[in-house]
Amino acid sequence: MSFRMLVVLTVASLATTTTGCGTKPKQYSLKGQVLDISTSGEVIVRHEDIPGFMPAMTMPYKVRDPSVLQEVQPGDLIAAELMVAKNGNYWLEGVRITDQGGRKTAKPAMATHVLKIGDKAPDLPLINQDGKTFRLSDFKGKALLITFVYTRCPMPTFCPRLSSQFAKIHEHLAKTPDDYNKTHLLTISFDPKYDTPAVLRRYGLAYLDNDATGFSQWDFATTNATDLRALADAFGLTYFEEDNQISHSMDIVLITPEGSVARYWSTDWTTAELEDALRQQSRAAASAPSASAEGMKR
């Protein structure tokens, strides 16, 4: 999370806490230039000051209407409404292209290869909190819920929220051994320079109430920068370093026991929704002939 992003969200929080308790999102006018389009359906916008809300900066934004992604291109000047919900979620609505003069001739390659539902997940090597190398295929036979964080993220509605939600899911699953044994949680850091296995182990223990046995069902992983970027592109994660910090999207991916993408979450979700989907995926596999014991490697 960048310093500027931090300013934004701090001010955003202030705005939401001082303007009432309604659940209706706050709305701000945004003008800026599209720099890129991410695999997860976000536009990276370098925008002007938003009076009363945030200074000029570059940030990824989800868009409410996905058809916008077919129309805007890097270089376009746009106007839109920035919506900010009380829970910290934010997105763009009403995106209008105001000038196509800066349009590039081709979209960047990164906008084209996010995995679709049913596609096989990439089987790149990861290193967990114990320094052990593993691959997503090691979880064959289990429903796998993946999210992405960096341990130094200071925004409570971003990485700490994701890890807290996963911790809650882990606690609940531990009470039902049948589901516990057929599911797995995976948190992947997109800050490999800082988040070494040792750092990830300390981070994971904080969310596992210092019970290291929990790592058998919840891995915290890192990888090299190249494979990380490939994973991020595959799953639609956007992240980039800015002012020695990391701006990023929030993405959760559910993988079937056969290793295919079952579902994404990137804007709105609840802990219960994630947990239910994970349980259902594991149970569906258990009742299907393809869920063989052969895949239960971990």
Added chain:
Amino acid sequence: MRRYPAGACLICAASFLLTGCSSLGLSGAELHGARLFDLHCAECHEESNPDLKKQPPKLKGLFRSKRLPSGAPATDQQVHKTIIEGLGTMPAFDQRLSDQEVDDLVKHLHTLK
């Protein structure tokens, strides 16, 4: 709730630098620390975030006790270390805040009565 828009804090800090004094009776370092607190700490330590696994402690009166909420001695050195290294689910501010910034932040924490 002790929150100020960043812009207001900047104006406040600029006023201090220009006049050499503060109507709030705070030093420049404390004002700088207050701004850093609003940017980096208040979101967790002043707000309620029900989604978090553990609610961060309020920091008013942090130095009134001999012990920090973690049980460690309530010293500047210990608080500085906690900010840089993180603790439990609190993220590390290593490489994000300079030593001087953390020092100013600690000075501000002393003013939270």
